[in-house]
Structure formats: structure tokens, C-alpha cells
Amino acid sequence: MNNDKKFLLEKINGSHSAILATLEGVDLEQRVHMESDWRIRDILGHIATWDREVTKSLRAFLNGSEYSIPNLDEDETDFNGLAVAEQRKLSTQDIVAEWKGSREDLKSVLGDIPAERFPGDLLYPWGDERGSISQLVDFTFEHDEEHREEIKKAVQEPQ
DSSP states (O other), X not given: OOOOHHHHHHHHHHHHHHHHHHHXXXXXXXXXXXXXXXXXXXXXXXXXXXXXXXXXXXXXXXTTOOOOOTTOXXXXXXXXXXXXXXXXXXXXHHHHHHHHHHHHHHHHHHHHSOGGGTTOXXXXXXXXXXXXXXXXXXXXXXXXXXXXXXXXXXXXXXX
């Protein structure tokens, strides 16, 4: 696992760029999940929510403390559902701005952490797991990729 700060910033930036390329020319109101009625815009809001939570954990680590989401259930379903319900009150344009802004904030806090602290142990935002910054970035990257694939599939095979 690479603890190099520049590598991790490039990885997280590349992941965001890949989603952005996938969205080109796509209707963000297109449904991705029939059972939950999540649309592409909801997925972007979901990614933004988790970027914000990861940023809070990293910021806490930088400041010598810890952060985890209060009262988070084990499978995170309620948390995710409530976040999407709140975001549905926003315009699609606001959701996209939040998605882009949350990633910039994540990259900013990664940039603020001194390179020598990257191997450090921190509490992840879901609260029942600890690990390195590198592993947390890997989780974020995998989360992006999972949802990018869902978007690609929905665009290729409209429901």
C-alpha cells in the first residue's frame, strides 16, 4: 500500500475525474436503483456525504482527535437514506456543486496532513474500524468505483 501523499491525492482526483467523464451528456435524473428510486443525482449526493464524513475524520486526525458519525447503525442504510432524503430538497445543480466541493475539501485536508503522519492510525467515520490514511483513501476510491459502475450500467441499460 502506497503511503505517498502525492500518489493518494492523484488517486482520489483521478477517481473523481472518472466519474465526471462518465456523467458527460447523462441525465442526472435517470434512475439507477428501482427499489430505492435512487437517481444519478442521488448517487452524487451520497458520494458527497461520504466525502464529507471522511474529511471530518481526517480533519480530526490532523487536529489530534477522532471523529465518527454519531448513532450510525451497522449497515448504514438509515444514514444513507436520510442523507439522500435531505439532498432531494436541493436542485440538481446544487447536488453537483456539493459533490465537487466535498471532493475539493477532501483533497484539501489530505494536502494539509504532513506526509510523515500518513502512516498514522485513525478512526474511520463509520466508527467501528481504524487504519491508515492510505487505506481510507482506498475505501473512498473503491466507493467511487462501485457507484461509477452503477451509473455506467444504468446509462447503458436504462430501466
